Amino acid sequence: MHRPHLSSFLPRWVALASLALLSACNTPPAKIKVYQSEGFEAAETYSRLFDAPVEQTCEAARRALLSQGYVVSVIKPDAINGTKSFQPEGDVHVQIEFHVVCASDGANGKIATAYVSALQDRYALKKSPNSASVGVSAIGSVSIPFMSSDDSLVKVASETIPAGPFYDRFFSLMHRYLREQAASE
Numbered sequence: 001m002h003r004p005h006l007s008s009f010l011p012r013w014v015a016l017a018s019l020a021l022l023s024a025c026n027t028p029p030a031k032i033k034v035y036q037s038e039g040f041e042a043a044e045t046y047s048r049l050f051d052a053p054v055e056q057t058c059e060a061a062r063r064a065l066l067s068q069g070y071v072v073s074v075i076k077p078d079a080i081n082g083t084k085s086f087q088p089e090g091d092v093h094v095q096i097e098f099h100v101v102c103a104s105d106g107a108n109g110k111i112a113t114a115y116v117s118a119l120q121d122r123y124a125l126k127k128s129p130n131s132a133s134v135g136v137s138a139i140g141s142v143s144i145p146f147m148s149s150d151d152s153l154v155k156v157a158s159e160t161i162p163a164g165p166f167y168d169r170f171f172s173l174m175h176r177y178l179r180e181q182a183a184s185e
Contacts, residue, residue, distance in 0.1 A: 044164070046116050053110055056178065062075060065082040066082075067173070080098075096118050096120050120159055
């Protein structure tokens with residue numbers, strides 16, 4: 001009986017090891033989960049402290065949203081929601097949905113914190129071409145495309161707008177409305 005020599009396995013082993021090494025190099029790096037990048041940094045908050053009671057703080061938020069063209073859908077003494085639509089390109093639609101919650105800070109109720117977050121949804125136009133078939137006995141059936149009425153917007157992205165200048169501008173406008181309100185009293 002003939003036993004295979006170790007040297008006959010060596011080329012196969014080298015080939016398999018090389019193949020394993022190459023496949024390991026082609027493996028994409030592990031993706032970081034979205035929640036792992038949440039820093040919960042004290043400097044990057046979605047809130048501001050205001051020198052006014054809850055009702056006045058939320059009223060300033062309502063006026064700030066209305067002044068910028070937002071459609072206010074929820075109006076409560078301690079919460080405001082508003083939306084605004086944009087069309088930056090012909091086949092793209094963007095909608096920003098604002099959420100404001102006002103909470104009392106301090107024992108006397110004369111200070112409030114406004115917590116704000118804005119969600120941006122992006123939609124793209126999905127065209128659904130339709131066609132009609134016409135039967136002609138001499139040549140068979142012919143498909144003729146016609147204008148579609150089944151076009152629809154499809155959500156392609158959704159994200160919370162990150163803390164930063166966007167919210168800073170909103171809070172500055174709220175401060176302005178609160179100063180105007182205090183001056184009129």
